Amino acid sequence: MPLRLIHRCLLLVLALVSFVVPAAAATPEQAARQLQAFLDGIPTLGPGYAVVVVDRERQLLGYVRGTRNVASGAPLTMGTPMYIASQTKSYMGLLAQLLDQRGVLRLDSTLAEHWPQLRLPAGVDPAEWTLADLLNHRVPLSADALTTLEAYIGAPDPALYPQLLSMLASARPAGFDYDNLGYNIYAAILYQRTGKRWQDWLQEELFVPLQLHETAARTSAFDSAQLAFNHQWLGQERGWQVVLPKPDAIMHSAGGMMTSPRDLGRWLRVQLGAPVPAGFNAQAIDAAHVIGVQVDPKARNAYELPCNGYAFGWNVCDFEGHTLYIHGGSYTGARSMMAFSPDLGVGIGVFSNSDNATGWLTSRTVVQFFQYLVDHSEAASWAQTRQQTYPKRVAEQLAGMRARQEKERADPRWQGWNWQPTGEKRAIHVGRFRGERLPVDALISEDDGVLRLRIGVLERELQPAVVDLFGAQGGPLDAVEPLRFLRDAQGQVNGFEFDGERYLR
Incomplete structure (x- = not known):
């Protein structure tokens, strides 16, 4: 009998004989219908929202609402690729298990x-630290400059990674600490070992064999008109700000995938034990579900659930006595979350192409579904509370972001924003610079009387405050960040400092 089938049988036996783990009181189909009614009861949900619910055999709910791009008005569909950010980690975790079991890259090998x-x-x-430790956030390193670069x-x-780690990494306390660095x-x-990029490994080892046809680790794999664009809510007067899809250059191994709600449903079915194609190593799936590091169940997390472990891209949590594997993703203008329960036999994926309190809403959508499924005594009251609370959270979030902007602009270091440089004064800041530690070029240019910064794909508008001090702003809801120009002994501009890094001519 295959090892994976034995594992599934043991889980079934444990579920049948245990008096500690409660049985589900509603069918998954009933819970899915209740969830749809819950979502229909949120009138301000937009611009696009999608939910997929599956069991091992089939899709139970495919809920899509709104548009994938408010500028075009194109509808969101179950086949629309959407950015899933940190949910990429679970795909990388399974890839790592497949490559380990084939002897391509051993997880017990050390740095x-x-x-x-x-x-x-x-x-x-x-x-002392292995590749498995990297993928379970155990290696006691921090390197914010490097993860920001990615x-x-x-x-x-x-x-360049060994050199960059030597320069940029710092030690942190031992134990689990969620970050992108390990991935x-x-x-x-992986690239050094094989000469192949992680994106290509995912394509060949996961996307193609599992028939995830609407999934890719490069945005350029799709026609941009078919993609879900991200959005930020600027209020009733200004409406939605469209945020372009992430370009290939910053689609990284800890947060660099597009997938459709339909494909995410397929992915969750695989986690639940759905048949996989001949030749696919199903044992690697179970290996990727094994907890690699213990987590304090009392620690706060985005899911508002007690979680006791992390397993190769999955937080392992408890929901009313049931095991829940869960992970979210967030980026400017997008939020998403997915979860599956082996003993309840269901999975759910939630997508939003906006970030107006949808981090809260996607997690509450997941929890609401499982509350329906276990026939939680307060499921109906919680549904009503969440429907009423969401519009308030949207307004509170927007007000909070504006308040943070105003607070930052009122900081004494800006000295009232009174400096108004002439064209000649602005021109001395224009030029090309090189990162002192980061292997990147930075460009300061002038466009219609406004200085602009570009480092790779990062762009900021520079607002003059005091001589040589500018406020750098990205999106309309971002707080300004200080960018200070440097001068040499002769008083000539020879560089600038921004976000903790120095760039020189």
Whole structure:
């Protein structure tokens, strides 16, 4: 009998004989219908929202509402690719298990084995930490400059990773600490080992064999007209701000995938034990569900659930006595979440192409479904409360972001924003600069009397405040960040500092 079938049978036996784990009181079909009614009762849900509910055999609910792009008015569909951010990690976790079991890249190999030259901060020995530790957020390193580079500016050459870690990484306390760094390091090692990018490995090992035809790790794989664009709500007067899909340059291994609600349903069915194509190593799926690090169940998390572990891209949590594997994703103008329960035999994926309190709503949509499924005594009252609360949260979030903007602009360091440089004064700041630590170029240009910053794909408008001090702003809801120009001994502008990094001519 195959190992995976034995594993499933044992789970079934445990569920039947245990008096601790409660049985579901509603059918998945009933819970799905109740969830649809709950979503229909939220009048301000938009611009697009999608939910897929599955069991091992089939899709139970395919709920889509609104548009994928308010500028075009094109409808959101079950086949629309949407950005899922950090949910990418579970796909990378399964890929890592497949490659481990094939002997391509062992999960028990250490950082020192792959990079003998690697030098890390005191107290962090590369020989003590494995690739499995990377994918379960156990390696006690932090490198915000590097993860920011991957997620917002542009992926560096993987060959530079040992050098970048030596320069940018710092030690952090031991134990679980969720971050993107481990997955980014794994992808760099994978490329060094095989000469193939993580995107291509996912395509060949997961997307094609599992028939995920509306899924890719490069945005350019799709016609942009078919994609869901992200959105930010600017209020009744200004409406929706359209945010372009993430470009390939910042689609990284910890947050770099587009998938459709339909394909996510297929992915969740695979997690629940649906048949996989001949030749696909099903044992790797179960291996990717094994907890790799314990987590304090009392610690706060985005799911508002007690979670006791992390397993290769999945938070392992408890919901009313049932095991729940869950992970969310967030980025400017988008929120998403997925979860499945092995003992309840169902999975759910939730997508929003806006970020107006939808981090809260996507998680509450997941919880609401499982409350219906277990026939929670307060499911109906919670549904009403959430329907009434969501519009209030949208208004509160917008007000909070505007208040943060105003507070930052009132900071004394800006000295009242009184500096109004002439064209000649602006021109001395224009030019091309090179990162002192980061392997990137930065460009300061002038457009119609306004200075602009570009580093990779990151762009900011520069607002003059005091001589050589500008406020850098991205989107209309972002708070300004300080960008200060530097001068040499002769008083000539020779660089600038921004976001903790220095750039020189």
